[in-house]
Each structure stands twice: as C-alpha cells, then as structure tokens.
Amino acid sequence: MKHTTKMKHLVSLLFAAGVFSTNASAADAANYINIQPRSVTNNSASVSGDYSVAIGVNTVSEGLSALAIGSSANAKGGSSIAIGANAVSTDTSSTAFGEQAKANGYHATSLGAKSSASAIGATAVGTGALSTGGSATAVGVNANASATGATALGLGSAATNGNAIALGTKANASAGAAVAVGPNAKASGISSVATGANADAAGLGSVASGMSSNAAGGASVALGRGASATEDLSVALGALSTTEAAVGTTEATVNGVTYSGFAGTSPVATVSVGSEGSERTITNVAAGRITADSTDAINGSQLYQVASRSNGNALAINNLNNRMDDMEDDLRAGIAGATALAFLQRPNEAGKSLVSAAVGGFRDQQALAIGYARNSDNNKWSIKAGVGVNTRKDVNWGGSVGYQW
Known part of the structure; x- marks a missing residue:
C-alpha cells in the first residue's frame, strides 16, 4: 500500500544513516514496523496498529496510522501523534508534542512540555498549558482553558468558564462569556469585560477599561485609569473618576424660596466625570430642551440667557424698590407736614x-x-x-x- 511504502522509505533512510536497527518480534506482519535505538536491545518499542510507527525506548503505537516518537511515548488513538518523552495521545486524530505532553480528546492538540489537552477539539500550546474544555484553547506557559469554548492566551492566563476569554499575563476570565485583556486583568462577572493592566470587572455585564479600573456594579462602566463604578448601572468616565449612590431631588429651597415639580426625580444611577477634589467640566454640550418634563442637560449659553433676563428683572425690581423707598419718604414727610x-x-x-x-x-x-x-x-x-x-x-x-x- 502507498502509506506502507512511505513508511518503509522513511525507515530505509534511518537505516542508511546508521541510527536505527530492527528487533522484529512483531515484524512478521507486513504492515508493522518496529524500530528502536541500536544502543538499546532489551526495551523494545511496541507497534500494534496498521500503518503505525513507534520510535524510541518503551515507545507504544497502538492506533491505526498512529505515530509515537520518544522514550515511553504512547500514541493510542487512530491517526494520533505522540512525540516526546512520555508524550501521550489517546484519542482519534489527537496530537501530543513535547515531554509529558498529553492529548486525551478527539482532535485534541497539545504542544509543549507537560501541556495537556483533554477534551474534544481542545488545544494546549506552551509548557504546562492546560485545555480541559471542549474546543477550548490555552496558549502560553501554564495557561488554563478549562471550560467549553474558553480561550486563554498568555503566561498564567486562565479562562475557566464557558466561552470566557483571557488574554495577557495572568489575565483571568472566570465567568461565562467574560473577557479579560491585559496583565492581571480580571473579569469575574457574567458577560463582563476587563481591559487594561489590573482592570477588574466584577459586576454582571460590567465593563472596566483602563489600568486598575474597577466596575463592581451590575452593568456598570468604568473608563480610564483608576476609574471606579461601584453602583449598579453607574458610569465613571475618566482617570480616577468615582461614582456614588444616586440621590433623587424632588424640591430645592434657595434664599427661602422652595422650588418643586421637577422631572426625573427617581434616578437609578449616576454618571461621574471626576471625584471629590478632582472635578471636571463638561464641554461641547448641546442646548437641552426646556420644557416642564425635560430631563436634558442645560449648557452655559442657556443659563446665560436666563441670567441676563434675571438681571434685567432684578434691575427693574431694584428701581421699583428705590421708587417705593422715595414714596415712603415722601409719605412720611407729608405726615410730618400735616x-x-x-x-x-x-x-x-x-x-x-x-x-x-x-x-x-x-x-x-x-x-x-x-x-x-x-x-x-x-x-x-x-x-x-x-x-x-x-x-x-x-x-x-x-x-x-x-x-x-
């Protein structure tokens, strides 16, 4: 057969180089090839699958068209590959490459010393990388993707829940569909997103973007270095911005005059653009609608118009007050004259x-x-x-x- 011919050509080349010799205890079957180092004569490689190859001391190739290379390497699955000392591939089309690498799932791939891919379609690349979820991917030294569809890329990164993604050194995405990007970024809320070194998104559906940003509230958003949104639905915009609990305002008293009838008196959250002692102005704000039920923001030009009109009213009132004072003096003088x-x-x-x-x-x-x-x-x-x-x-x-x- 064509596959057998290619295997024999490979063996012939190895023999021609003087590196390998045969000890054919199982070579009576035409489709088996048993090769071992010529320096070892007692520890035979073992081949039991059609068109399979085993090269190395105590190497085992059991699956159909399997390939095992390296001391104690073991290729058990059909079309599986185990290359490296103590490498093991146990399922169909699985690949283990590296010392003590393990590929134990269907179509699983493990590349790197002590790497392990143990679920269907799992991929582990890097020393100590671990991929235990279906179709999960772990790339990097000690990277860990332990749930279905999880992806962990980077030294010590961990994606430990379904469809979670962790990218960066020690990035950690521990909730379903969570995304952590950046060194030590942490996304522990379901569908949360943390981007930036040490960013932390703990709230359900929260977003923390920026170094050391923190989104602890559900559906909260923290954007900027050190920004913190700790209340549900709250938004912190800008470096070091912090949020506080929303407070409703139903009336206000100024100079003894009480104003009420406001719209939007029951806020569910706040948007913060600074913190106490580090306030910011908001510029380029369009003119908001001015109606009895409007909740739009008012810009400076609108307030200027109100102030201008108020100043005119104040001047008129002041003039009236002066006239009334004059009238009062005239009245008093008239009484004195009478x-x-x-x-x-x-x-x-x-x-x-x-x-x-x-x-x-x-x-x-x-x-x-x-x-x-x-x-x-x-x-x-x-x-x-x-x-x-x-x-x-x-x-x-x-x-x-x-x-x-």
Whole structure:
C-alpha cells in the first residue's frame, strides 16, 4: 500500500544513516514496523496498529496510522501523534508534542512540555498549558482553558468558564462569556469585560477599561485609569473618576424660596466625570430642551440667557424698590407736614390776630409750618391759614374759615 511504502522509505533512510536497527518480534506482519535505538536491545518499542510507527525506548503505537516518537511515548488513538518523552495521545486524530505532553480528546492538540489537552477539539500550546474544555484553547506557559469554548492566551492566563476569554499575563476570565485583556486583568462577572493592566470587572455585564479600573456594579462602566463604578448601572468616565449612590431631588429651597415639580426625580444611577477634589467640566454640550418634563442637560449659553433676563428683572425690581423707598419718604414727610400745620395756634379773644410756628415729625422725616389766624370783632367768625415745608423739600399749605354761634 502507498502509506506502507512511505513508511518503509522513511525507515530505509534511518537505516542508511546508521541510527536505527530492527528487533522484529512483531515484524512478521507486513504492515508493522518496529524500530528502536541500536544502543538499546532489551526495551523494545511496541507497534500494534496498521500503518503505525513507534520510535524510541518503551515507545507504544497502538492506533491505526498512529505515530509515537520518544522514550515511553504512547500514541493510542487512530491517526494520533505522540512525540516526546512520555508524550501521550489517546484519542482519534489527537496530537501530543513535547515531554509529558498529553492529548486525551478527539482532535485534541497539545504542544509543549507537560501541556495537556483533554477534551474534544481542545488545544494546549506552551509548557504546562492546560485545555480541559471542549474546543477550548490555552496558549502560553501554564495557561488554563478549562471550560467549553474558553480561550486563554498568555503566561498564567486562565479562562475557566464557558466561552470566557483571557488574554495577557495572568489575565483571568472566570465567568461565562467574560473577557479579560491585559496583565492581571480580571473579569469575574457574567458577560463582563476587563481591559487594561489590573482592570477588574466584577459586576454582571460590567465593563472596566483602563489600568486598575474597577466596575463592581451590575452593568456598570468604568473608563480610564483608576476609574471606579461601584453602583449598579453607574458610569465613571475618566482617570480616577468615582461614582456614588444616586440621590433623587424632588424640591430645592434657595434664599427661602422652595422650588418643586421637577422631572426625573427617581434616578437609578449616576454618571461621574471626576471625584471629590478632582472635578471636571463638561464641554461641547448641546442646548437641552426646556420644557416642564425635560430631563436634558442645560449648557452655559442657556443659563446665560436666563441670567441676563434675571438681571434685567432684578434691575427693574431694584428701581421699583428705590421708587417705593422715595414714596415712603415722601409719605412720611407729608405726615410730618400735616402734623406741623395741625399744631398752628389761633387767637382766643375777639378781634385778635395771631401768627404762630409749629413743627411736626414722623419716623425719620420732619416739617416746619408757619400760620396766621384772626377772630372777628364780634368773635363769631374766625380764619386760619398756614404753610409748611418738610425735609423732602415739599411744601404743604392749608386754610380754614369758621363761624360760631
């Protein structure tokens, strides 16, 4: 057969080089080839599968078309390959390459000293790499992919749950569909993503991106070095930004005036762009809608317009206050003037005249009045007139005529 012919050509080349000799205890079957180092005569290689090859001390090739090369290498599965001292491939089309490498799953591949691929379609590449999940892939020294569809790439990386991905030295994705990328990155929440050195995404569906970022809240997002989103649904944007618990605001009191009727009074989370003592401004914000139920952000230009109108109102109110103050002073001065006029004297005898002066005051205003009065000769008629001036420089006057009987 063609396959047998190729095997024999390979053996002929090895013999021609003077490296191998035969000890054909099983060579009576035409399709078996038994080869061992010429320096070893007592520890025979063992071949029991059609078209299989075993090369090395205590080497065993049991599967159909299997290949075992190396001391104590063992290729048990059909079309399996075990190359390296104590390498073992036990299932169909499995491949183990390296000292103590093990490929124990169907179509499993293990490359590297002490590497192990022990599930269907599993791949382990690197010294000590371990792939135990179906179709899992572990690449790197001591990398570990231990669940179905898991992928671990990097020194000491670990993907230990279904479809988890860990990329980077000691990256760890321990939850289903979690992704950890970067040295020591850790994704322990289901469907979480951690990218960056020491990033940690622990919340369900959380995202931590940036060195030492932390997303502990469910569905939380932390973006930036050292950013931390610890509450569910919260967002921390920028280096060292931190979130706090959301607080609803139903009313506010400013200068004794209470405002209420706000929209959006029951927030479920917060978005933070800084931390206490390290606040940031937000620029390039579009003008938000201004309605009774709007929850849009308001930018500086909108506040400027409100402030401008408010300033105009304040000026008008201030002018009105000044006018009212003037009116109050005028009123007080008028009362003072009336008081002064009221205290002007009149004569007591018939046919007499009297000139008098009087003062009056009310609050902080004062007035001076001067008057003239006369009684008729028969004392039945009397007249009285006066004029006054107050501290507001206003003049008031009065006069009267009386008849008695």
